[in-house]
Amino acid sequence: MANQGKRFVQLTVTTPQPIPDDAQPTPDRCCAMPPSLRLPTNEADELAAMFKALGHPVRLQIVELLSRFGGQACVCDVEAQFSLSQPTISHHLKILREAGLVAADQRGLWVYYHVNPTAVEQLWLLLDTLR
Amino acid sequence: MANQGKRFVQLTVTTPQPIPDDAQPTPDRCCAMPPSLRLPTNEADELAAMFKALGHPVRLQIVELLSRFGGQACVCDVEAQFSLSQPTISHHLKILREAGLVAADQRGLWVYYHVNPTAVEQLWLLLDTLR
DNA sequence: CCATTATATTGATGATGTTCAATATAATGG
DNA sequence: CCATTATATTGAACATCATCAATATAATGG
Numbered sequence: 350m351a352n353q354g355k356r357f358v359q360l361t362v363t364t365p366q367p368i369p370d371d372a373q374p375t376p377d378r379c380c381a382m383p384p385s386l387r388l389p390t391n392e393a394d395e396l397a398a399m400f401k402a403l404g405h406p407v408r409l410q411i412v413e414l415l416s417r418f419g420g421q422a423c424v425c426d427v428e429a430q431f432s433l434s435q436p437t438i439s440h441h442l443k444i445l446r447e448a449g450l451v452a453a454d455q456r457g458l459w460v461y462y463h464v465n466p467t468a469v470e471q472l473w474l475l476l477d478t479l480r
Numbered sequence: 481m482a483n484q485g486k487r488f489v490q491l492t493v494t495t496p497q498p499i500p501d502d503a504q505p506t507p508d509r510c511c512a513m514p515p516s517l518r519l520p521t522n523e524a525d526e527l528a529a530m531f532k533a534l535g536h537p538v539r540l541q542i543v544e545l546l547s548r549f550g551g552q553a554c555v556c557d558v559e560a561q562f563s564l565s566q567p568t569i570s571h572h573l574k575i576l577r578e579a580g581l582v583a584a585d586q587r588g589l590w591v592y593y594h595v596n597p598t599a600v601e602q603l604w605l606l607l608d609t610l611r
Numbered sequence: 612c613c614a615t616t617a618t619a620t621t622g623a624t625g626a627t628g629t630t631c632a633a634t635a636t637a638a639t640g641g
Numbered sequence: 642c643c644a645t646t647a648t649a650t651t652g653a654a655c656a657t658c659a660t661c662a663a664t665a666t667a668a669t670g671g
Contacts, residue, residue, distance in 0.1 A: 379554045379556050379557070379589075379590045379617080385561065386541055386544075386545060386561050387544065387545075387548070388540065388541050388544040388545075390537060390541075393537040393538075393540050393541050393544075394537045396537075396540060397534065397535050397536055397537040397539070397540045398535070400531050400532075400534040400535040400540065401531075401532065401535025401536070402535075403528065403531035403532075403535070404528055404529075404531040404532025404533075404534070404535040405528055405532070405628090405629085406521060406524040406525045406527075406528040407524075408528070409519065409524050409527060409528045409531065410517055410519050410521075410524050412610060413517075413518060413519040413524075413606075413609075413610065414517060414518075414519075416609070416610040416611075417518070423647085423648095424647070424648060424649095425647070425648090430516065430517050433630080433631090434630070434631055434632080435647085435648075435649090436630080436631065436632080436633095436648090436649080436650080436651095437629075437630055437631070438648095439648060439649055439650085440629080440630080440649090440650095441629095442648095442649095443649080443650095444628095455637095455638085455648090457638070457639075457647095458637085458638050458639060458645095458646060458647050458648085459638095459647065459648085460647075460648060460649095464610060466611055469607055469610045469611050470611060472607055473604065473607040473608060473611060475544075476600055476603050476604040476607060477604060478544075478547070479543060479544065479547040479595060479600045480547075480597055480600050480601060480604060536658090536659085538659095554617085554618095555617070555618060555619095556617070556618090564659095564660080564661090565660070565661055565662080566617085566618075566619090567618090567619080567620080567621095567660080567661065567662080567663095568659070568660055568661070569618095570618060570619055570620085571619090571620095571658095571659075571660080572659090573618095573619095574619080574620095575658095586618090586667095586668085588617095588668070588669075589615095589616060589617050589618085589667085589668050589669060590617065590618085590668095591617075591618060591619095
């Protein structure tokens with residue numbers, strides 16, 4: 350079977366507008382061309398919540414770790430990598446879950462976590478427009 | 481002109497890996513394959529600090545705004561887009577500056593901010609490995 | 612040097628985040 | 642049903658964050 354484990358997505362990206370030639374380098378007044386927001390507040394809220402979840406070194410390391418073990422990393426695997434209590438790891442995993450960045454499924458007594466590729470994709474796409 | 485201001489991107493998305501057939505559905509012990517951290521703590525600290533700076537809707541909107549006005553957006557331009565006090569905007573800009581995501585240069589009485597493309601690139605690259 | 616203006620800093624207040632010990636929950640195997 | 646084990650939740654202590662009013666700083670133009 351071709352393209353196993355992959356799918357293709359086509360999307361539209363707005364490019365940054367070029368600075369117009371008549372923009373004064375040192376104008377005698379400011380705010381001549383007030384830019385308007387193109388990132389709506391509700392979108393910004395959701396994306397910022399995901400960035401916020403990545404905004405802690407331990408959580409970033411957890412996600413990086415999970416990204417290399419699709420569905421095979423249980424909580425105790427994660428726990429083993431850090432000098433943090435079990436409740437603290439559980440707390441960080443909850444934050445990542447609630448942001449939609451990871452998902453969990455229970456198999457027997459263990460809970461296995463994996464990265465949600467759609468969520469990462471959204472962030473990646475946004476950064477792509479900011480580069 | 482067709483597709484003005486837009487470009488099309490085709491990209492590949494990795495779907496979650498299926499659990500291999502030889503993975504025990506209910507193994508009698510866990511952590512058989514302890515993964516090790518590949519993202520060093522000092523790197524994680526720096527990257528997480530940048531993600532954290534993006535982890536607020538207003539700051540995300542500020543960066544998005546700046547990305548479309550390379551070196552032409554002064555603080556008052558930014559201020560005009562939000563219902564927040566001038567000190568609050570200044571505070572958010574400081575956080576973005578200290579994370580290395582934006583830089584400022586003064587021209588006359590005004591201070592113009594622009595996105596630091598190297599910083600965005602770093603985050604983009606990391607997310608690229610997590611997809 | 613004085614007045615004006617844009618931006619930054621300070622200090623305060625209320626909200627949110629991080630961590631752990633203790634405890635609860637839920638699955639498993641006798 | 643009981644003991645064991647993995648994970649989650651609770652509650653508390655302490656740290657950090659977001660916001661604004663007030664004030665400081667620094668550039669400019671008289």
